[in-house]
Amino acid sequence: xxxxxxxxxxxxxxxxxxxxxxxxxxxxxxxxxxxxxxxxxxxxxxxxxxxxxxxxxxxxxxxxxxxxxxxxxxxxxxxxxxxxxxxxxxxxxxxxxxxxxxxxxxxxxxxxxxxxxxxxxxxxx
Amino acid sequence: xxxxxxxxxxxxxxxxxxxxxxxxxxxxxxxxxxxxxxxxxxxxxxxxxxxxxxxxxxxxxxxxxxxxxxxxxxxxxxxxxxxxxxxxxxxxxxxxxxxxxxxxxxxxxxxxxxxxxxxxxxxxx
Numbered sequence: 001x002x003x004x005x006x007x008x009x010x011x012x013x014x015x016x017x018x019x020x021x022x023x024x025x026x027x028x029x030x031x032x033x034x035x036x037x038x039x040x041x042x043x044x045x046x047x048x049x050x051x052x053x054x055x056x057x058x059x060x061x062x063x064x065x066x067x068x069x070x071x072x073x074x075x076x077x078x079x080x081x082x083x084x085x086x087x088x089x090x091x092x093x094x095x096x097x098x099x100x101x102x103x104x105x106x107x108x109x110x111x112x113x114x115x116x117x118x119x120x121x122x123x124x125x
Numbered sequence: 126x127x128x129x130x131x132x133x134x135x136x137x138x139x140x141x142x143x144x145x146x147x148x149x150x151x152x153x154x155x156x157x158x159x160x161x162x163x164x165x166x167x168x169x170x171x172x173x174x175x176x177x178x179x180x181x182x183x184x185x186x187x188x189x190x191x192x193x194x195x196x197x198x199x200x201x202x203x204x205x206x207x208x209x210x211x212x213x214x215x216x217x218x219x220x221x222x223x224x225x226x227x228x229x230x231x232x233x234x235x236x237x238x239x240x241x242x243x244x245x246x247x248x249x250x
Contacts, residue, residue: 004245008236013198021196025227028237036240064243068195068236071146073138098243101236102150110235111133111193111226112153115161118189118223120129 002035003062005055009048010068011075012040019044022068038068041075048080049087056091063095070102127160128187130180134173135193136200137165144169147193163193166200173205174212181216188220195227 008029010022019040026038039051046054048065055063065084067076076097084095101107133154135147144165151163164176171179173190180188190209192201209220226232 006240006243006245008240010195013196015198018196018198021225021228025195025233025236028233029240032237032241033243035245062245064245066240066243070135070150070193070195071138071143073140073143100146101239103146104235104239106235106238107232108150108153110229110231111150112157113231114226114229115131115133115154115191116157118131118158118191120131120160120187120189 003060004035005060005063006033006036007048007051007055007063007065008036008038008068009065009080010038010040010044012042012044014043025068041080048083052087052091052093052095056093061093063093064098065095066098067100069100070107072100072103076100128185129160130183130185130188131158131161132173132176132180132188132190133161133163133193134190134205135163135165135169137167137169139168150193166205173208177212177216177218177220181218186218188218189223190220191223192225194225195232197225197228201225 008026013019030036037051039046039048041048052063069076081097084097088095133151138144147163155161162176164171164173166173177188194201206222209222213220
């Protein structure tokens with residue numbers, strides 16, 4: 001039992017292929033951190049609310065949410081903070097919201113590496 | 126002058142903070158690859174259409190689009206392919222659409238590293 005939980009929060013979609021991509025995207029993270037889980041804002045399960053409830057039932061006393069978003073839009077600036085306040089009150093657990101992964105230099109470095117390796121069929125002059 | 130162009134395609138937003146995050150996210154890639162540019166699907170400039178037009182005006186004969194999306198939703202499965210076909214016909218340049226960056230193992234590794242480094246205030250038992 002971990003006293004801390006990390007929730008990797010994705011937007012969610014009704015398209016199972018979309019969720020499958022996110023499950024693959026977080027698989028190495030979930031393997032590396034036994035206290036990490038994936039959850040979805042909407043349209044897919046588990047929801048953020050269910051995930052927080054489950055964590056508190058397991059005795060978790062502190063939660064960190066890492067948004068799987070490239071940038072902060074309306075959801076991250078408004079909807080998620082409001083939902084977090086409500087969940088903190090309902091379950092009596094402090095929830096910390098990190099910056100979206102897209103603001104982290106590791107993401108920029110990964111995108112650089114993908115772009116650098118992109119093959120082109122024509123030689124550059 | 127490069128005969129090839131890589132267009133890093135983001136969704137776009139009317140919020141300048143959103144676009145600023147994407148500009149920071151692609152800065153290392155643009156620095157590493159002089160043939161790379163950023164463009165937006167909607168709500169921000171340059172648009173994909175403008176970016177393709179500019180490339181052909183500069184003599185580019187082949188374009189690769191790398192979507193800055195974590196997963197393929199409706200935009201990438203339907204809207205973007207349709208727009209690409211239209212742009213190929215209008216400008217007479219072949220355009221190749223890569224998988225979204227979120228499907229690349231480098232992104233999963235970067236997210237793992239972010240999660241692994243996430244500090245917790247309580248010790249794990």
